[in-house]
Amino acid sequence: MEEELRAAFLGMKRQEAIDLVKAEIGRGTDPLAILRVCRKAMEEVGKRFETGQFFLSELIYSGEVFKGINTLLEPVLKTARANENAEGVVVFGTPKGDIHDLGKNIVITMMRAYGFTVHDLGVDAPPQKFIAALKRTESPILAMSALLTPTFKTMKEVISMLKDEGLREKTFVIIGGAVTSEFVQKEVGADAQTLDPIEAIRLCKNFLRDKK
Amino acid sequence: MIPETMSCRERVQAAIALEKPDRTPVMPLMVSFPIRHRGMTQGEAWRDLDKAFQATLDTYDDLGGFDMLPKTNVYWPMLGGKFSNAPVRNLVPGRDLAEDALAQIDERVLFTREDYDRIASLGWNRFWEEHYGEMSGKSLQRLAAVQHQLLERYCREKQICEDRGIPVLLGAAVDSVLMAFSMSRTLTQFTMDLYEVPDKVQAAMDASCDDFIRNTLETIAITKTPLAFIVLERGSGAIYRLDIFERFEWPYLQRFVDAFLSEGITPWFHLDTDWSLNLPYFKKFPRGKCVADLDGTTNIFKAKEILRGHMCISGDVRADLLTLGKPENVGEYCRKLIDEVGKGGGFLLTTGCECPVDAKFENVKMMIDTAKTYQGKY
Numbered sequence: 001m002e003e004e005l006r007a008a009f010l011g012m013k014r015q016e017a018i019d020l021v022k023a024e025i026g027r028g029t030d031p032l033a034i035l036r037v038c039r040k041a042m043e044e045v046g047k048r049f050e051t052g053q054f055f056l057s058e059l060i061y062s063g064e065v066f067k068g069i070n071t072l073l074e075p076v077l078k079t080a081r082a083n084e085n086a087e088g089v090v091v092f093g094t095p096k097g098d099i100h101d102l103g104k105n106i107v108i109t110m111m112r113a114y115g116f117t118v119h120d121l122g123v124d125a126p127p128q129k130f131i132a133a134l135k136r137t138e139s140p141i142l143a144m145s146a147l148l149t150p151t152f153k154t155m156k157e158v159i160s161m162l163k164d165e166g167l168r169e170k171t172f173v174i175i176g177g178a179v180t181s182e183f184v185q186k187e188v189g190a191d192a193q194t195l196d197p198i199e200a201i202r203l204c205k206n207f208l209r210d211k212k
Numbered sequence: 213m214i215p216e217t218m219s220c221r222e223r224v225q226a227a228i229a230l231e232k233p234d235r236t237p238v239m240p241l242m243v244s245f246p247i248r249h250r251g252m253t254q255g256e257a258w259r260d261l262d263k264a265f266q267a268t269l270d271t272y273d274d275l276g277g278f279d280m281l282p283k284t285n286v287y288w289p290m291l292g293g294k295f296s297n298a299p300v301r302n303l304v305p306g307r308d309l310a311e312d313a314l315a316q317i318d319e320r321v322l323f324t325r326e327d328y329d330r331i332a333s334l335g336w337n338r339f340w341e342e343h344y345g346e347m348s349g350k351s352l353q354r355l356a357a358v359q360h361q362l363l364e365r366y367c368r369e370k371q372i373c374e375d376r377g378i379p380v381l382l383g384a385a386v387d388s389v390l391m392a393f394s395m396s397r398t399l400t401q402f403t404m405d406l407y408e409v410p411d412k413v414q415a416a417m418d419a420s421c422d423d424f425i426r427n428t429l430e431t432i433a434i435t436k437t438p439l440a441f442i443v444l445e446r447g448s449g450a451i452y453r454l455d456i457f458e459r460f461e462w463p464y465l466q467r468f469v470d471a472f473l474s475e476g477i478t479p480w481f482h483l484d485t486d487w488s489l490n491l492p493y494f495k496k497f498p499r500g501k502c503v504a505d506l507d508g509t510t511n512i513f514k515a516k517e518i519l520r521g522h523m524c525i526s527g528d529v530r531a532d533l534l535t536l537g538k539p540e541n542v543g544e545y546c547r548k549l550i551d552e553v554g555k556g557g558g559f560l561l562t563t564g565c566e567c568p569v570d571a572k573f574e575n576v577k578m579m580i581d582t583a584k585t586y587q588g589k590y
Contacts, residue, residue: 012407056451060403099303099316102399148314149535149568178485178509179531187536195509 001003001029002037010048011042012058014065021069042113046198049117056106058109059197070112078126087114088208093121093157095148103177104145107197108201114201125159131165140170140211141204144190146177155188172207178201213584214434220279221379228478228502228524230558232590237279237379238561240529240576241293243286244314244569254314254569255306257286265369270348270380274573278580280381284369293356293365294337296386296427297443298322298395298511299344312571317560322396325405328412334391337427346473367435383437383477386428387444389417389464394446402446406456414459421464425471426569427561442468445482449489450509455489469497470520478502480526484565486510490517500524500558508564525553528564529579534571539578546579550588557590566568 001024008017024034045062048054065088084085092110094104101123108118119137134142140207142162155175162168174192185193192203214235218226226233231517238553257264257573265285272281283289290296301318303309307315323331325344331339344352387395394402405413428440445506472479479502481494486509494504498561499522506512506527509523515525528549533542553559561583567576 002420004311014404055449055453056404057456059452060400066403071321097313098259099309099318102319148316148568149531150314152532152535153570178507181530181532184532184536187532209568 001034001044002040003017005034006044007043009038009062009065010044010150012061012065014061015205017065018068021175023071025076025135027064031073034069035073035077037061038066039113039115039121042066042110043171045200046110046114050196050198056197059110060106063106063113066113080145087116089117089119089137090141090142090143090204090206091119091121091130091133091137091139093125093133095125095130095144095146095154096124096126096147097154098146099123100147101145102104103147105198107143107176107200110197111204114205116201116204125154127154127161130158131161131167134162134167134171136158141172141174143174143176143200143204146175147179149179149197151177151179152184155184155190159189172204174200174203214587221376224379224381226562227558228387228500228503230521230524230556232306232557234486235588236554236559236561236583238580239278239280239282239378239578240563240567241282241565242268242271242567243283245567245571247286247577248312248569249274249573253302253306253312254286254309258304258315258533259308260361261285261287261416263366265372267374269376269378270368275577275580276584277378278583280379281373282374282380283382284366284380286360287366289363289366289382289384289431289432290359291427291431292340293352294423294427295340295392296424296431297307298386298392299340299348300395301348317395319395319398320400324400325409325412328405328409328416331416332412334419335422341421358530359375359547363431363434370435370437380437380567381439381480382441383435383439384428384431384469385441385443386424386460388442388447388468389421389424390447390461391443391445392420392424393417399446399451401453406452406460408558410459417460417464421467424464425468428468429471429475432477438475439480439516440468440472440477441480441482442486443482443484445484446460447490448483448485448487450487454489457493462493466496469502473498473501480505482565483507483510488514491515494519495522497523501562505562506564511567512549513552516555516559520556520558524560526560526562527553529562529565530564531568531571534575534579535568537572537575539574542578543582546582547586547588550586551584556587 172189175190194200223233227237242436246268251257251270262317304317305313469479482505486505505522508528508530
C-alpha cells in the first residue's frame with residue numbers, strides 16, 4: 001500500500017490515492033498507519049518543493065488530496081487522532097484589514113499534513129481573537145498571513161497585546177504573505193517571516209525543537 | 213530639478229521604446245491612497261465618485277505632479293455587459309465591508325468543471341450571456357448599464373485630466389486568459405482542473421481568447437487610450453511549472469500581444485508574483501513595444517539582466533517600504549532603481565503594484581521627487 005499511495009501522491013493522481021485509501025479502509029488496515037503513509041508522502045512533496053522539483057501548484061494539488069483522504073479517515077480515526085497530532089499547535093489567521101485567505105489556507109493544509117494541529121481564525125481577525133485563541137489553546141506558535149498593508153497595524157497590536165498579557169516570551173510569531181518582508185518582520189516585531197509554506201513549517205519545527 | 217525637455221507622455225513613450233528620456237518617468241499606481249490622503253473614507257469614495265475623482269486630482273497636485281495618472285478613480289473602466297476579466301464579486305467598502313476598508317474581491321467558484329465544455333462550444337462572451345444571471349442571481353442587462361455609465365464617466369474624467377495636462381495611462385484592463393479562468397474557478401479548483409481535465413481547460417481557453425481580445429479592443433476604441441493593462445498573477449513560475457505556463461498562459465499571451473500591437477496598442481504586463489522563471493519568454497515579444505510591470509516579488513535587478521535592450525521595466529517601490537519606511541529609505545531605493553534598472557534606458561519608476569492606502573505621503577513624494585532630481589548613472 002505504502003509505495004502505491006506514495007506514487008499516487010507524487011504523481012498528482014487524486015482518484016488513485018482516494019481509491020487506494022478506500023480499499024485499505026475496507027480491508028481493515030489501521031487508519032493511523034494510512035495517515036502516517038500520507039504524511040510521509042506529503043513530506044516528500046514538501047522536500048521536492050524545497051529543491052525546486054515541485055511548484056506551488058503541486059503543494060496545492062497534493063494538499064487537496066490529503067484533505068480528501070483525511071475526510072475519509074476522520075470517522076475511523078476519532079480518538080486515536082489526538083495523539084497523532086503531536087507535532088505542535090498553531091493559531092493561524094489573516095489579521096484585521098484583510099480578507100484574503102488563499103496563502104493562509106495553503107500553509108494550513110501543509111501544516112496539518114505535517115502533523116500540526118492548526119486553529120484557523122479565518123480572515124479579518126482582530127487582535128483580541130488571536131490572544132483569546134492563544135490562551136484557550138496554549139499554542140506556542142502564532143502565524144499571521146496577509147496581502148494588504150493595513151494588516152501591519154493589526155500585527156503590531158497583536159504583538160503588543162502579547163507583551164501585555166505576558167505571552168510574548170513563550171510565543172513564536174511568524175508572518176507571511178506577499179506584502180510581508182524581513183523589513184515588515186522587524187517593524188512589527190515578529191520572530192520570523194517567509195513567503196514559502198515549507199519554510200514556514202521548518203521554522204515552526206525549529207522553534208519547537210529549540211524550545212525543548 | 214533635472215531640466216525637462218520632454219512632455220510627460222513623450223518621456224513615458226521614450227522609456228517604453230527603450231530610448232533615453234530626459235529623466236526617469238515616474239507614476240505611482242494610485243487607487244485608494246488619494247482617498248485617505250484627502251480625508252475621505254473608502255466608503256465615501258465609492259458612494260460619491262465625483263469626490264473620489266477630485267481627491268485623485270488633488271493628491272496629484274499635492275504630490276507636485278508626476279508623469280501619468282494610471283487611472284482616474286477607484287473603479288476600473290469596463291465594457292458594458294462583456295467581460296475582459298473574470299466577473300468576480302467586488303466587495304465594496306461601506307456596503308459589503310467596513311466603511312474605511314479596502315475594496316476586495318470575493319473569490320468564489322463562478323463556473324463548474326462541467327462548464328468547460330459549454331465555454332468551449334460558446335466562447336467566453338456567449339457563455340456569460342447565458343450563465344451570468346444563473347451564477348450571480350443578478351441581471352446582466354442591469355450590470356451592463358452600470359458598466360456603461362462607468363465607462364462614459366471614465367472617458368469624461370480622462371478628458372478633464374488631459375485638459376489639465378495630465379496624461380492617463382490605462383485604456384482597458386484585461387485578465388490574461390489563465391488569470392480569468394483561475395479567478396472564475398478559484399486558484400485551488402483551477403489547479404485541480406489543470407491536472408485532471410487539461411484538455412477541457414485548453415479547449416475552453418482556445419474558444420475564449422478572441423473574445424478577451426475583442427472586448428479589450430472595443431473598450432480601447434471607446435477610451436481612445438492605446439494601452440492594454442494585462443493582469444497576470446496566476447500563471448507565473450511562483451505557482452506553475454513551465455510546461456503548464458507554455459500550454460495555458462504563453463500561447464494566449466502571444467495572441468494578445470500580436471492583436472494589440474497590430475492595432476498600435478501597448479501591452480502592459482502587470483506581473484504580480486515572481487515571474488523570474490518566465491521572463492526569458494518575454495524576450496520573444498517585439499523589442500521596445502511592451503512593459504513588464506513588477507510588484508517587488510520578482511527580483512527587478514535580475515529582470516533587468518534578462519530584459520535589457522528588449523523590454524521596458526516598470527516597478528517596484530514596495531508597499532512595505534512606502535508604508536513603514538522612512539523617506540530616506542525610499543529615496544535610497546529609488547536611486548538604486550534609477551542607477552541599475554534605469555541604466556541604458558527602458559525604465560519607469562512606479563509602485564510595486566498599487567500604492568498602499570496607508571503609504572506615508574512623504575514617502576510617495578520622495579519617490580516622485582527622486583525621479584525629478586536624480587539623473588542616475590545612465
